[in-house]
Amino acid sequence: MSPAASGDDARSEIAFFDLETTVPTRPGQRFAILEFGAILVCPRKLVELESYSTLVRPSDLSLISSLSVRCNGITHDAVVSAPSFAEIADKVHDVLHGRIWAGHNILRFDCARLREAFAEIGRPAPEPKGTIDSLALLTQKFGRRAGDMKMATLASYFGLGQQTHRSLDDVRMNLEVVKYCATVLFLESSLPDIFTENSWISPNATTRSRSNGKLSNGGSSESSSTSGQKIESDRIPFLANQREGEAHPIFSLLTPNEDEEVQSDTVQADAFRMDSLSVDLRAEPLLSDVAMEEQPDNQDSGISVSSPAVASEGCSGYARFLEPEEVSIPSIRASLVPFYRGSQRIQLSHKGAILQLCCNHLRVRFGISDKYNNNPARPKFSFVVDTSPSLCQVLDACDGIAQKLSIDSGSGSEWRPVVSRKDGFVNSPTIRLHIPTVSADVPRFETEIYRKESSGSSEKLVFSQCNAAEIKPLLSAGTFVDACFSLDHYDYHQNAGIRLVAKKLFIYSN
Secondary structure, three states: OHHHHOOHHHOOOEEEEEEEEOOOOOOOOOOOEEEEEEEEEOOOOOOEEEEEEEEOOOOOHHHOOHHHHHHHOOOHHHHOOOOOHHHHHHHHHHHHOOOEEEEOOHHHHHHHHHHHHHHHOOOOOOOOOEEEEHHHHHHHHOOOOOOOOOHHHHHHHOOOOOOOOOHHHHHHHHHHHHHHHHHHHHHHHHOOOOOOHHHOOOHHHOOOOOOOOOOOOOOOOEEEEEOOOOOOOOOOOOOOOOOOOOOOHHHHHHOOOOOOOOOOOOOOOOOOOOOOOOOOOOOOOOOOHHHHHOOOOOOOOOEEEOOOOEOOOOOOOOOOOEOHHHOOHHHEEEEEEEOOOOOEEEEEEEOOEEOEEEEEEEEEEEOOOOOOOOOOOOOOEEEEEEOOHHHHHHHHHHHHHHHHHHHHOOOOOEEEOOOEOOOOOOOOOEEEEEEOEEOOOOOEEOOEEEEEOOOOOEEEEEEOOOOHHHHHHHHOOOOEEEEEEEEEEEEEOOEEEEEEEEEEEEEEOO
């Protein structure tokens, strides 16, 4: 690795690395490094430039228990003639120091084990220029659509074969997983209307499996390779025709993305920040044909009333939507249904039909906020209303049923209650209603919005634009609305819950 590693100024490569260690079997027992493996990756093209791996002989061979062998297959005999960590410390330091470090769960495990190993031999540990922990990063950016965030699970999701739990194999697999995740997020951002709830597919149908040869215990304990070409003939090319100097979508993963309600404070901030690729992981249905055909009038306010007027008495009796009093809580069921690209989400049903609710005369507590509308192509709108005891009872029951299924299905995300009972408002619970938008040539509200007159008749509103300036005045604090809404499950950014999405709103005239 010496040609690429000479001088800190030239250390632009990303060092993906992984440690295999012993597994402590009693309290107070330390970890011992059994294997170190690393690859240097070109940050512009994401191709492997060089690799280094070696088995490591621990100072105390008795630390290699049967449990350790079951975890990584590294036996006492395999490392008895391998170099000690003190013998490879210079090489490890040269590979890592001053470079960007990358790996899966390295911040909590591998980095700590390296510091301990260098401290044990009385040497200063290498320092990174930046760190990319793919466990924290992909949990935040890619979400738990692939299940848990273990490397083996992610690799299986993308059809990349079985994890061998050997250092060099694992870092190569880690690189491939990051590339696949970046590609999916890149496509979602570029083609948001294609990836809808009704067009989910399994990524395994379009990806190729690859296999890495497992390091032989009987071979040399230390190996090194340098190549500007692909190391394996079956390596999957990644944007091979990318132009020199073009930004790569992997860098879209490296800056936290802000979401309106779901912000994880458990993911450690990445020290190496690059340009963000804002991605909304929720797939939203396309705008209905009827709404697409409506043309706004050229009025100064930007809001027009469609003609003829729509006669309505609000949400009561609207097909497929139940009032809280009509819901039998013992009849509520939760099930997992296909979502998109092979993932699943929770769907709530009532007596065999999808559960959707309607509620009349809800008072707006907090109006529309445009705090999170940093993406003009896909603005986010929501408002908070007071809720009734009967609606609270139904939503609390839905929360409990859906949360249990979420836990049973293996999600480790924190569940966020749909009914808010914040300090000072314990006796005045609220819910948040979301107004979805559709990103077309011009963003549009997906929710059908009506103005309800004192006579009881309603007229549909058509908006010339999709922005807070037009809808804010309609939903100010104190306004009353009738709302028909769905109960949509979400699970990303290590948070999960039920999102109430308005399908129809009837706004009372002041």
